[in-house]
Amino acid sequence: MPTKRDAFDAVVIGAGIGGLTAARTLIDNGRRVTVLESRNEVGGRLRSADVAGGALDFGATWFWPGEPRVAALVKEFDLRTHQQHLAGDAMYHEPGGSKRIDGNPLDVPSNRFADGAQSLARAIANRLPTGTVSFDDPVTAIEQRDQSLHVHHTTGTTTAADVVLAVPPALAVSRIAINPPLPARINGLARVTPVWMGNMTKVVAVYDEPFWREEGLSGSAISHYGPMRELHDMSGESGQPAAIFGFASPAAGAPTPTADDIRIQLAQLFGPNSPRPIEVIITDWRHEPDTSPSGVEQLNAYQTYGHEDYQVPALDGRLHWASTETSTINPGHIEGAIVAGMRAADSILAGTGKTTTPIAHTGKGTR
Ligand SMILES: Cc1cc2nc3c(=O)[nH]c(=O)nc-3n(C[C@H](O)[C@H](O)[C@H](O)COP(=O)(O)OP(=O)(O)OC[C@H]3O[C@@H](n4cnc5c(N)ncnc54)[C@H](O)[C@@H]3O)c2cc1C
Structure with missing residues (x-):
């Protein structure tokens, strides 16, 4: 039986460098954040072995x-x-x-x-409050209701005013059911955006x-x-x-x-x-199902990187794109993911007229 857990202002989907950057910036500015990650480790496309x-x-x-952003973190x-x-x-x-x-x-x-390279992601994650990242916890659906977004994931449903989608857009729209559906133009854009190196x-x-x-x-x-x-x-x-x-x-x-x-x-x-x-x-x-949708080799519309529609949050200003593909600067690179994560966090902090609603988190919770 799901139990009520902590309250969150924002849910970040994905603990790659983009998601971790967004989470960290939000937490540093006093926001309550949970990060839902489908893998059992942070880093995403940063994967290293000692x-x-x-x-x-x-x-x-x-x-x-x-x-400069990578250099500053280093x-x-x-x-x-x-x-x-x-x-x-x-x-x-x-x-x-x-x-x-x-x-x-x-x-x-x-x-x-x-x-x-994964040491960069681990360093950011280590600075987050214990339990911020919930591992082995893929998101399957996002629903907009009552001025909030309800995020359905393996261990429960988490509700927040804002969601950061720090997952390659083509993977996000093929793997996560979004309701109400994204406008056809945005959905179409995400479907054709290549996953860098995917x-x-x-x-x-x-x-x-x-x-x-x-x-x-x-x-x-x-x-x-x-x-x-x-x-x-x-x-x-x-x-x-x-x-x-x-x-x-x-x-x-x-x-x-x-x-x-x-x-x-x-x-x-x-x-x-x-x-x-x-x-x-x-x-x-x-x-890698947590990186690439099937048919990834056929995606070649690289001109969609950093598209203006990714700079604007969807679902009434609540769903913020944050993977490297959405960055206007160095898209594809680690630097681009940092830029995208910062932009997503900044747009949440700016508020853009949204009201923060009561938050409920149900399910197994973070660990
Ligand atoms: C082989 C290779 C070589 C590269 N070489 C370089 C290089 O030398 N220099 C450079 O700057 N860049 C390089 N890159 C690109 C760089 O790795 C990426 O730009 C960067 O890591 C992307 O970070 P991100 O946070 O945007 O996305 P990701 O790292 O892909 O993070 C997305 C996260 O979301 C998680 N996720 C996915 N679906 C879900 C879901 N439904 N629910 C919850 N979580 C989910 C994933 O597990 C992942 O942790 C390379 C990439 C690859 C694959």
Whole structure:
């Protein structure tokens, strides 16, 4: 039997960097907030694994100069970072083998999180009041009634004046029933907005040593044959853990490349006698139901990123978009998700004439 729980001013759907940013900003301004997250951890498309000597990234890896919001969080939380390894020549993969390219035209200067990109999300989450995030708690429906939004999720129904939808728009409208329905124009917009990197497979090949560095190679490579189309060094600053990562983008419906496919390509790239990876970790983001709707490969309307309709809350000013795809600045990047989360929180704090209604939270509650 559901029991009455805490009262909330806002419900945030999704504990990726956008949702966490919105939650934090609202809480810092005295609002009562719960974050409902379908996975069992924070970070969303920031996913890292701790390994001896550092971390590996299976989602985002880099942040770039000119991204002040990421830089400010890195400073605030005193996160360890280092520069992307650029030195050395690149490789070009051609049929049956490869050739060396003078220099490294493939990489631009960028920064890495020494403890993995997910450390950024964990740092923000650790500053939220205990129990703010409810894990394993996917939202299935949002209903507007009595000047409030009623959010239905696995562990109950939570009611609040405002809801932050910090989920890629195409996933949100395919997975969450919204009543009354969004205007056809907005629903149509969300349905065609690509999920950034949702069509990608990220491959991480772990080695005993970064052997390519000793050979004067950067670890970067480009291939028109695949399965990986571009590769980069993903080792720790000292060379440990030693790793190379690559992006593959299988065509719609095509299978995920196997570890054997990857090992064959790496041997073609670096030579048949090159050291073999001790582990190959493959993450196909097309098949992550908490990131990508089915058919994600077919979404290509990138011009919808940061669309003006995402800047305006829906459902009478109560439903606020907050994933990176909705950002007018650096959409797709971590920086964009922060921008979107801040915009959503600011629009709630601004109030725009809404009344805050009595709040009831029923169900198992947060943990
Ligand atoms: C392979 C890959 C490489 C990338 N490389 C980079 C990079 O190098 N640099 C960079 O800046 N960016 C990169 N990105 C993009 C970056 O990861 C994203 O911009 C950012 O993490 C998006 O944050 P977000 O909060 O908008 O969305 P997400 O991280 O997708 O967060 C959404 C959250 O909502 C949750 N959720 C989904 N549905 C529901 C539901 N129904 N109920 C409750 N919760 C739900 C999800 O579990 C998730 O936690 C990369 C992404 C990928 C996948």
